[in-house]
Amino acid sequence: MQRMLDGLIKFRQEDFEEHKALFSKLKRRQEPHTLFIACSDSRVMPEMITKSLPGELFVVRNIANIVPPYKEVHQDYVATTSAIEYAVKSLKVENIVVCGHSNCGGCASIYLPDEVLNNLPDTKKWLELAQNVKKRVMVHLEDETDEYQREWLTEQINILEQIKHLLTYPYIKEKYLNKELNIYGFYYMIETGEVFIFNYDTGVFELSN
Structure with a gap:
């Protein structure tokens, strides 16, 4: 302290x-220009990574940088969705970044057995939102015993899944289609400091220049 x-x-x-x-x-x-959706991981520092000054980024952080799919009316507390709504509708940000990272504990946790996750009931509930990520990874995984391949594949597919969730929000989809809002996927490598940005044309994450 x-x-x-x-x-x-x-x-x-x-x-x-x-x-x-x-x-x-x-x-x-x-007047932030970007809504930055990142993991709560203590090793991920959006302002440091992007060299942004105060007032530039409106940051939302949660376990595994997850975006809940759109619902017209939510019955639960809505920390992440309300922040997204406020950033897009009130602050009128120009960009949304979904930033995942290497060695993400949240992404790894979707593979944990119930007896472990039962001790983390709120985390277990939250990670239900990433179950489709797990399904997509298992389809693409060539060797189920290759934990390293599963790790980076999960982290990157998770970013794409959250971008997909963003586009379920009518007010985001409208702005995106009208080219009033840009959406980016970042993959940050903690051990190298490199950031890979998803290229929609090639379908792969490419090292930022």
């Missing part, structure tokens, strides 16, 4: 002072 407290002081004395004019401009409003 002391390290965090020291960080607060360092931020105020250094980073804040460096961007003081920007923070003053942001005090009454925000």
Whole structure:
């Protein structure tokens, strides 16, 4: 905790002072250009990865960067869906990024047995949203014993599945088809710092230049 407290002081004395004019401009409003949907993993830092300044990214984070499919009326609490709605409808972002990453514990958890997940009931419920990812992976998997292949295939297919979910939202689909909204899939490699971006034309994730 002391390290965090020291960080607060360092931020105020250094980073804040460096961007003081920007923070003053942001005090009454925000105009982010991108909704960034990322995993809650502590190793994933959207602003650091993209070198974005305060006010540029509207960030939503949850286990395995999941986007619940659209429902006209939700009966449960809707942290992720409300953030998506607010970003697109109120803040009118120009881009949506779904960012997955290597060694994702959330993606790995969809393969855990029930006796393990039963100890994590809320996590188990949340990961029901990724069951189709698991099905898609098993169709493409050449060797079911190759855990490394399963890992990266799951993480990348999961990104594509969440983009598919985004397009079930009528207000997102309309803006996307009218070219008023861009949707990107990022795959971040923690160990190398590389980010691969999904190319809709080639159907593969390609290293960003």
